[in-house]
Amino acid sequence: MTKRQTWFTEYQTDSLSLGLRIEQILKAEETAFQDLLVAETETYGRLLALDGAVQTTDKDEFVYHEMITHVPLFMLDAPRKVAVIGGGDGGAIREILKHQTVQEAHLVEIDQAVVEAAREFFPAISSALSDPRAYVHYVDGIEWVKSARDFDVIVVDSTDPVGPAKGLFQAEFYQSIAKALSPQGILVAQSESPFLHQSLIRQMKAGMQTAFSDVRLYLAAIPTYPSGFWSFLMASKTPPSVSRRLNEDAIETRYWTPAIQHACFVLPKFVEDIVR
Numbered sequence: 001m002t003k004r005q006t007w008f009t010e011y012q013t014d015s016l017s018l019g020l021r022i023e024q025i026l027k028a029e030e031t032a033f034q035d036l037l038v039a040e041t042e043t044y045g046r047l048l049a050l051d052g053a054v055q056t057t058d059k060d061e062f063v064y065h066e067m068i069t070h071v072p073l074f075m076l077d078a079p080r081k082v083a084v085i086g087g088g089d090g091g092a093i094r095e096i097l098k099h100q101t102v103q104e105a106h107l108v109e110i111d112q113a114v115v116e117a118a119r120e121f122f123p124a125i126s127s128a129l130s131d132p133r134a135y136v137h138y139v140d141g142i143e144w145v146k147s148a149r150d151f152d153v154i155v156v157d158s159t160d161p162v163g164p165a166k167g168l169f170q171a172e173f174y175q176s177i178a179k180a181l182s183p184q185g186i187l188v189a190q191s192e193s194p195f196l197h198q199s200l201i202r203q204m205k206a207g208m209q210t211a212f213s214d215v216r217l218y219l220a221a222i223p224t225y226p227s228g229f230w231s232f233l234m235a236s237k238t239p240p241s242v243s244r245r246l247n248e249d250a251i252e253t254r255y256w257t258p259a260i261q262h263a264c265f266v267l268p269k270f271v272e273d274i275v276r
């Protein structure tokens, strides 16, 4: 372990970066798929970065993991079978397993080294991976989804659209997901920043519309992601309506609330214009 005072810099675009002062580098590894870094930061606690991009930090991970899971799950009365594509830190699985109706939560992660680092350095995020209802598959999500069936929710918790994650942003992948979902099933995917990635959001929405009739965007504030203002696209074959469970099932959260379930779909004008 190296003890030093230095900065982690994520170059988010050609002209924008995020700097976090780090207290200690805990792990720096070139995995079979990407550069992995675990470091202790002064402001956001422990950081996981892949190929120089922040994936998660101890202090703000709850926003992303709660919002990518509870919003789709609370659209269904009894979600039973759920999958996460990517998501190797385990945070999405932790939130999914808070729903008592869930019988199987599958994590489909291409890079085993990410899960191993999460188990070692982020126990509070990854602990649910040891739950008997959690199943971990180390395969490419693009291939895995082709033979998956009867899922109630599929969450695409991916890295940015480069390298192995590129195909996770394509129409063909969304078409395979549509076949893998039950008739009422829901796809949700992180769709980056409305400030910085408008054309990607439009492209993802158009791709989802080739397989789903209802596609909608929702928002959350995530300080360590580019611009701090993040979006998610949710797609289904019939328009979803919020479940009766919303006010009945008490789920312990720090960002998501029953009111946010509705409010997150209210879009500022410039964001509405992106997905119009």
Ligand code: SAM
Binding pocket: 033, 050, 054, 055, 056, 064, 085, 086, 087, 088, 089, 108, 109, 110, 111, 114, 139, 140, 141, 142, 157, 158, 159, 160, 164, 165, 166, 168, 190
């Ligand atoms: N919350 C994060 C974000 O928005 O930056 C994503 C976190 S999660 C660690 C992303 C994971 O997606 C990575 O561990 C990466 O290995 C995985 N991944 C990328 N492409 C994949 C693919 N084709 N199949 C399965 N997992 C993939």
